[in-house]
Amino acid sequence: MGATASGRRWSGINKAPNPIGIAIGCIVVAAFFAFPYALMLISSLKSREDIARIPPDYLPEQPRWDNYLTVWASNVAPGGALLATTVISVGATLLVLLIATPAAYYIARFRFPGRLSFLFLVLITQMLQPTVLAVGLYQQFRDWRGQLVWVALILINGTFNLSFAIWIMQAFFASIPKEVDEAALIDGAGRLQTMFRISLPLVWPGIVTAIVFVFVNTWNEYAAAFVLVQDPALQPLTVAMPRFLGLYIRDWQYLFTTAMVAVVPVIVLFSFIERRLIGGLTAGAVK
């Protein structure tokens, strides 16, 4: 924000904010929100002896960056879990795109009987969560063995994240003037073609927001994966983490290297869509 703009905005009402107070506030807030992740990073760089020391040292004797290489060959071998999480997240994201886009386009463009009921249904789904249905989901999908359990998790995560995608994309579709579509229709394009060729390129910020949100949410999902995936070879990251903490060997350092690998990419993704999240999560009730 430019100095002149902020100066003008505050001149009438307030004294300019006290710079020392602001600085202290910034440090306190930043420290509060960063400290667990700082501890995660520090702990991921300790050696096994270092992290098992009692009482513990604050910093590693020598940062062990090679933990990030050796973790994949450790007895937990989190590579499989990373693969599971990636497959499920990509699958759920594609499913949502495929299904939410036409729905969002249609409810943004047309008024029809049943439209409001549809919106209510979507909202209710958004507020319900896999946790409260976990026992039912377990009974429904417990026979989906092998990699099929990933398909089950793709369906579950896709469904519970559909609503966010529909809300955010319909808001973007609705902001495109109808005339743009009509021009394409007059030129002989079908509805589906119009959506793909004309509208979609114009709503890409909404689509990116939806993609990132669904991906990150699925990446972090716990309850459904916890009840459905018993086979350690198929478990996604969130469920596989406790395996680092065995009865005799507690490899906290590897647990945290894996956690860093699980957390850093989604933080970066999330930071791109941060400004547009609230509109989709509150169904436009707060903009």
Next chain:
Amino acid sequence: MAPPQRRGRWQETLAALPWLAPTLVLIAGVVAYPTILMAWTATRKYNSYGVERGSAGLDNFIGPAGALTFPTVPIPRILLNTVVWVTVVVFITLVLSLLLAQFLNKPFRGRKLLRLIIILPWASSVVMTTTVFNYGLQPDVGLFNRLLVDTGILDAAYGFTKNPTSAFWVAVFVAIYVSLPFTTYTILAGLQSVPDDILEAAHVDGANTVQRYWRIVFPLLRPSMAVAALINIINVFNSLPILKILNETPGYNTGHTTTTLIFEYKAQLGPGVASALSLVNFAFCLVVIAVYLAVVQPTREV
């Protein structure tokens, strides 16, 4: 182009169907069907192998070994925990978020960076964040424990996660921690929609900062507070990993909420009782959703 013929209402809905059908099929298959399955399971009797043995009436809810009456489970305490869990976490989250949003609404250098730091617990998996706290609070290798001893706050390291009651309160802290980003963002969005000219006018009329906040800004924040409160109530109520990871005491204990108790029942008592408790939780969620739809009216403008 000739205007399209006026179609009947029924046909309009029919025309929408191909576009909406995939969504409807998924919701029917992954939300409605498991709900019905749970309702059916909750009224069935199961033997110890999980084989169904006929109708159970309401036994799974309030029978001699029902979800709400099981002898060795401290049910009243768990119900109280659940109420405390939801109210304390949501209330403190809202208060802290009001302060944070107020701070972030000031114009200063580095505000964007600070916003990005605040989303850390939101973007990160709750499992990973909670695991850091669990590690830090270990009585032997935990760095938070060491810090508490070094600063003189504690005389000796304490096993916060080894005792259900202290684990519960640590979990309350972590639940607030991970709820803050969404709530702060929601309230910040509300703050940014408060028109400057109203504040300017109040200033000219002689209202001081405190009066401007409580008479103008705060009332205008009510809609975003309502949204944040209701969405948080449902999220916090359904939170599983925080308590599951931090409360290391196995079995039925005084550190549970009804949500974590479901998973304990599922492991120990089988599908009937677990479904019964899930349905009770489901009913609560429906009430919150109904209040949300009535109070917030999200479909008003679309």
